[in-house]
Amino acid sequence: MQEKGVYLDNSACTRLDERVLEAMKPYFFETYAVATSEFGYSMGIEAKEGLEKARENLAKKLGAEPGELIFTSGATESSNMALKGVALALKSKKKRHILVSRIEDFPVLNTAKALEKQGFELTFLDVDSKGRLEPETLRKAIREETALVSVQQANQEIGTVQELSVLSEICEEKGVLLHTDATHSFTRLPLDMGKLPVDLVTLAAHTLHGPRGIGGLFVREETPLQKFMDGGFQEKNRRAGVENIPGAVGFAKAVELVKPEETRRLKDMQDRVIARTLAEIPDVSLNGCKNARLPQNANLSFHYVEGESITLHLDMRGFSVSTGSACFSRSLQASHVLLGIGGDHERAHGSVRFSFGRFNQMEDAEAVVDNIKEVVCRLREISPLSKK
Amino acid sequence: MKFPYSEKVLEHFRHPRNVGKIKDPDGKGVEGSPACGDMVAVYLKVDPESQTIKDVKFESYGCASNIATGSVITELAKGKSLKAAKQITWKQASEELGGLPPIKAHCSVLAVEGLRSAIRDYEERHGLVTEKEPTSSDVVKRRLKHVMNPLTGLDIIRTDLVLKSSIEDGVVRVVVDLPLDHQFAKAIKEEIVEKLEALWDVERVEVVFTEGK
Numbered sequence: 069m070q071e072k073g074v075y076l077d078n079s080a081c082t083r084l085d086e087r088v089l090e091a092m093k094p095y096f097f098e099t100y101a102v103a104t105s106e107f108g109y110s111m112g113i114e115a116k117e118g119l120e121k122a123r124e125n126l127a128k129k130l131g132a133e134p135g136e137l138i139f140t141s142g143a144t145e146s147s148n149m150a151l152k153g154v155a156l157a158l159k160s161k162k163k164r165h166i167l168v169s170r171i172e173d174f175p176v177l178n179t180a181k182a183l184e185k186q187g188f189e190l191t192f193l194d195v196d197s198k199g200r201l202e203p204e205t206l207r208k209a210i211r212e213e214t215a216l217v218s219v220q221q222a223n224q225e226i227g228t229v230q231e232l233s234v235l236s237e238i239c240e241e242k243g244v245l246l247h248t249d250a251t252h253s254f255t256r257l258p259l260d261m262g263k264l265p266v267d268l269v270t271l272a273a274h275t276l277h278g279p280r281g282i283g284g285l286f287v288r289e290e291t292p293l294q295k296f297m298d299g300g301f302q303e304k305n306r307r308a309g310v311e312n313i314p315g316a317v318g319f320a321k322a323v324e325l326v327k328p329e330e331t332r333r334l335k336d337m338q339d340r341v342i343a344r345t346l347a348e349i350p351d352v353s354l355n356g357c358k359n360a361r362l363p364q365n366a367n368l369s370f371h372y373v374e375g376e377s378i379t380l381h382l383d384m385r386g387f388s389v390s391t392g393s394a395c396f397s398r399s400l401q402a403s404h405v406l407l408g409i410g411g412d413h414e415r416a417h418g419s420v421r422f423s424f425g426r427f428n429q430m431e432d433a434e435a436v437v438d439n440i441k442e443v444v445c446r447l448r449e450i451s452p453l454s455k456k
Numbered sequence: 457m458k459f460p461y462s463e464k465v466l467e468h469f470r471h472p473r474n475v476g477k478i479k480d481p482d483g484k485g486v487e488g489s490p491a492c493g494d495m496v497a498v499y500l501k502v503d504p505e506s507q508t509i510k511d512v513k514f515e516s517y518g519c520a521s522n523i524a525t526g527s528v529i530t531e532l533a534k535g536k537s538l539k540a541a542k543q544i545t546w547k548q549a550s551e552e553l554g555g556l557p558p559i560k561a562h563c564s565v566l567a568v569e570g571l572r573s574a575i576r577d578y579e580e581r582h583g584l585v586t587e588k589e590p591t592s593s594d595v596v597k598r599r600l601k602h603v604m605n606p607l608t609g610l611d612i613i614r615t616d617l618v619l620k621s622s623i624e625d626g627v628v629r630v631v632v633d634l635p636l637d638h639q640f641a642k643a644i645k646e647e648i649v650e651k652l653e654a655l656w657d658v659e660r661v662e663v664v665f666t667e668g669k
Contacts, residue, residue, distance in 0.1 A: 372517060373517065374494065374517060374518050374519050374522075375519075376519035376520060377469075377518070377519050377520055377523060380459070380460075380461075380469065380519075380520045383457075383459065384457075384459070384466070384470070393519070394493055395493075395494070395518070395519035395521075395522075395560075395563055396519075402493075407639075410639065412639065412640070412643070413490075413493055413604075413640075414490050417490075417493065417517075449475070450472060450475045450476070450515055450516055450523065451515060451516065451517045452477075452486070452495060452496075452497040452515035452516070452517055453490055453495070453517050
């Protein structure tokens with residue numbers, strides 16, 4: 069076991085890859101100027117080159133033009149920018165209706181709710197028991213006044229992957245803009261803007277062994293987007309504020325380092341945890357889809373026991389995982405994702421998410437199952453609900 | 457390592473005392489429900505002569521603070537008279553545990569309520585309830601504070617899920633601000649009925665759902 073134990077909460081945040089830090093360092097200590105125009109001083113021009121190189125590399129990965137990628141402070145800002153930017157830009161055209169899937173992550177969910185308070189109309193799109201949005205549900209919900217649809221590529225908690233190709237075609241056909249949050253899927257799943265008619269995409273580095281505080285928003289050319297944060301004229305006057313050049317460079321490096329073999333390795337760990345847990349522990353259900361699933365996420369509900377008790381026991385044994393139980397959250401609210409897929413409080417109460425990253429090994433996956441087996445067994449011994 | 461609880465809480469969480477069921481208990485109390493979050497069951501054996509708690513056990517479907525509180529209150533209650541055990545408060549349990557996070561009050565208070573309801577169950581079964589308080593809207597409210605709103609994990613009174621309640625000729629009517637076909641409507645209804653029908657002067661409980669927001 070590593071010094072800090074086994075970290076299996078990589079969907080929340082990942083350990084920075086040292087190679088990313090190395091790539092960033094020169095932009096802290098050598099080329100630390102702001103990005104200047106081509107008529108600025110040399111350090112600023114070099115900084116600008118670093119920023120634009122990072123933008124180019126990221127855009128390439130996404131099948132986009134460099135000019136279509138705006139750097140932000142992370143996924144939350146990107147999704148705020150996408151939803152607020154489009155809503156405000158289309159407000160005068162009587163497009164005041166927004167569609168959002170019920171299981172979106174908080175940046176999208178709460179930005180949409182904030183817009184609702186400002187007079188926009190908000191409809192939540194229901195998903196099925198695996199978290200999938202039926203194309204027909206989307207088609208029926210789109211109206212004349214619909215400005216924007218926001219559907220994530222993959223879910224942060226249960227890992228369910230949406231059929232973006234089908235959903236984006238519907239939006240294109242209906243002439244409605246589509247935003248997708250790819251915070252948890254970028255580089256782990258294919259996402260090609262040359263092929264998919266998606267208009268806006270939220271990206272972040274913190275889930276990819278990159279630094280925190282840097283993200284991106286892909287904005288397809290000619291997408292109406294009103295600037296929502298005022299200040300300077302950076303990022304072609306679309307995002308104010310001194311550019312986070314070390315962050316951007318780190319983000320690009322982090323993306324460069326993700327390799328398909330690694331993703332397959334994560335999927336092997338995921339498959340192992342799911343298979344062993346379902347086979348070796350009675351009364352467990354898998355949350356989300358078996359197949360249409362992120363490669364690095366396993367989410368399981370252990371009946372008759374509570375999630376925070378499981379995570380604390382695992383923590384004391386050196387494992388970091390998370391749960392959708394109300395008891396674990398700051399707000400004391402059960403996971404809206406698990407409730408959103410029609411699960412009851414009980415389903416959320418005993419849920420545990422294992423999310424894998426670069427620094428995990430197969431033996432970590434084996435060890436966490438060995439331990440959770442014991443922990444769940446002990447907790448069931450004291451539960452009034454278990455059939456002993 | 458840095459854990460979110462005191463050493464004492466962790467110790468009780470790791471090795472909870474007095475865990476399990478008692479066969480043919482003299483008193484039994486269940487607080488909370490699986491549909492709504494944490495749940496605690498408390499079982500009692502009472503010495504009828506001295507009216508003291510001979511044995512007490514608990515079971516928990518809950519988080520760490522729920523388990524630790526269940527453990528510590530059974531320790532506190534064992535050997536005490538019913539009268540004294542009834543006086544055990546959440547604050548006492550919390551102090552005994554070296555403090556609990558305030559946000560966890562709800563989960564841990566369930567254990568204290570479980571003990572009290574086990575004692576009340578014993579008293580009701582043994583005809584020891586002398587003062588019969590007539591059911592008023594205050595009594596209803598107090599009881600309904602034990603019904604959780606599964607959408608939030610907090611009780612239905614605090615989260616304004618109960619629009620109004622009325623009592624007439626032994627019939628309690630509770631209006632819940634949820635549509636009838638809501639996923640939790642059935643669970644909430646069952647719980648409301650369970651909490652109110654045990655009152656001595658209540659004959660029937662009606663739960664009415666609104667169309668919701």
